[in-house]
Amino acid sequence: MTAADALIDDLCNLEPIKTWSLIVTLFGDLSDHHITGKELGLLMGHVGIKTEAIRVALHRLRKDGWIVSTKSGREVTYSLSDVGLAETRAAYEDVYRRDVKYPQGWKLLLTKSDYAAPDPAIRIERSLLLVPVEAVLLDGAALGLQADTDHIPDWFSDRIVPSQTLVLAQKLCEIAERPGIGDLSPLSLAAVRLLLLHYWRKIALRNSSWAHISMIPQGPLAQCHHRVTQVMADLPRLDPAAFAN
Amino acid sequence: MTAADALIDDLCNLEPIKTWSLIVTLFGDLSDHHITGKELGLLMGHVGIKTEAIRVALHRLRKDGWIVSTKSGREVTYSLSDVGLAETRAAYEDVYRRDVKYPQGWKLLLTKSDYAAPDPAIRIERSLLLVPVEAVLLDGAALGLQADTDHIPDWFSDRIVPSQTLVLAQKLCEIAERPGIGDLSPLSLAAVRLLLLHYWRKIALRNSSWAHISMIPQGPLAQCHHRVTQVMADLPRLDPAAFAN
Incomplete structure (x- = not known):
């Protein structure tokens, strides 16, 4: 097994991957938002996704109005629909951002039972919410x-984000720190970028992750954020012209 | 009804008074810790306590080892026992103090269910304690x-101290602020001092009161503390030689 295969293998083994979700990640990162069926199959195949699974996922995403396809001879080209593009843009602000979301930090609120929690609130206990300062x-x-951020106990950190997410973040960060990612072949590089981004995207789209990053800046989520977005910034976005030739 | 009678009447009507507890207050404030049965009856009678109630209370306090009595001819003199004196001294530090107890203030602690709460902790919710900084x-x-002490809502204040205590403190403070207390007859002055001290003592012996005073320094408890201890400082301690002649 080459170093590239080992890297991809370790990434694939972090957590079970849903094919449709990986394709959503892929489309969000494509430099010009469209890809042919052949290119898609090449990249997905390189991370071990079977052709039949890709076919089912594409069917579902098209049915949901999230992607559109155009046919030209025997070649099919897929791209994000207007809805898919709008949703992706909104989401990817959080996925690629190098600063923290809600820069004023988070505050705990002790509330009365009839308190109408503002939208990005995270419930720590029945009457205790974690809320971005902007939303308070x-x-x-x-x-x-x-909170005394100098002394945040582990059990409190686990109430913001489940410990399995913290473990995932730590492993993801370790993989992203491995040397030699920049030296991979274009296809392996694209596969590694896609997988790193896929796991990170799931983390970055939860407000609870940003609360954890703000409150525990030495924690595994903050380190993962720092490292993964650094790798994303250093590497080019997914471009079929680069990895499919 | 004279101004003195009205003052004493209003104090007596604040809350039901337990005779034994009023006698405990009285002994704690006596300048030399002993009083004859006749002097005691005079002062207690002046605040409306019946002879029979005094007799029962004295019997109970003597049985509890809290006071001792000595007889000389037809005159009985009561004084605190060694136990009573030690307990009184400890308690009265808090009752007469003009500064706040636990000067470093109070902190909320979010705790795990198996947390061993330190002694002066006040439970706000199942997992939320109010604890003096010194004890954290x-x-x-x-x-x-x-806590954001600039914005403490009333419902939170009520979780530290029941609202009926806050109402009592407010009324007590209003009475203590009335002009002319210094001009009363020695016996009425002693009665007013005894009653003010009695209600205040019940408040000051609860740690929750000190938490409220620290966290809500503009609140009724803090104002009552300020005013009542000011009156205590301005007036002489209870002295039968002064009020029984």
Whole structure:
């Protein structure tokens, strides 16, 4: 097994991968948002996804109005629909961002039972919410609390984000730190980028992850954020013209 | 009804008074810790306590080892026992203090269910304690939280101290602020001092009161503390030689 295969293998083994979700990641990172069926099959095949699984996933995504396909002779080209493009753009702001979301940090709120929690709130306990400072409205129904961020115990960290996510982040960060990623073949490089981005995307789309990153800046999520977005910034976006030739 | 009678009447009507508890207050404030049965009856009678109730209370306190009595001819003199004196001294530090107890303030702790709460802790919710900073041990089982003291909602204040206590404190403070207390007859002055001290003592012996005073320094408990201890400092301690002649 080559170093590239080992890298891809380790990434594939981090967590079970849903094919449709991996394709969503792929389309979000494509430099010009479209890819032929052949190119898609090449890249997905390189990370071990079978042709039949790709076919089913593409069918589902097209049915959901998320991608569109055009046929030219025997070649099919897939691209994001307008809906898919709009959703991807919104989501990918969080996925690629190198700074932290909600830059003013997070606050705990002790609330009355009838408190209407603002949207990005994370429930820590029945009456205790974690809320971005920007979203805090101290209207008498909540008491704002500033946590001692120097001494955040592990069990509290686990209430923000499940420990399995923290383990995933740590492993992902370790893989992203391996030397030699820049020296891979274009196809392997694309596969590694796709997989790193896929796992990170799932983490970055949860507000709870950003709360953890803000409150525990030495923690595995913050380190993973730092490292994975660094790799993304250093490497070019997915480009079939680069990896399919 | 004279101004003195009205003052004493209003104090007596604040809350039901337990005779034995009022006698405990009285002994704690006596300048030399002993009083004759006749002097005791005079002062207690002036605040409306019946002879029979005094007799029962004295019997109970003597049986509990809290006071001792000595007889000289037809005159009985009561004084605190060694136990009573030691307990009174410890308690009265808090009752007469003009500064706040636990000067470093109070902190909220979010705790795990198996957290061993330190002694002066006040439970706000199942897993949320209010603890003096001096007593906080951040050993990994608790997360320290600093409350926004600028915006403490009323419902939170009520979780520290029941609202009926806050109402009592407010009324007590209003009475203590009335002009002319210094101009009362020695016996009425002693009665007013005894009653003010009695209600305040019940408040000051609860740690939750000190938490409230620290966290809500503009609140009714803090104002009551300020005013009542000011009156205590301005007036002489209870002295039968002064009020029984």
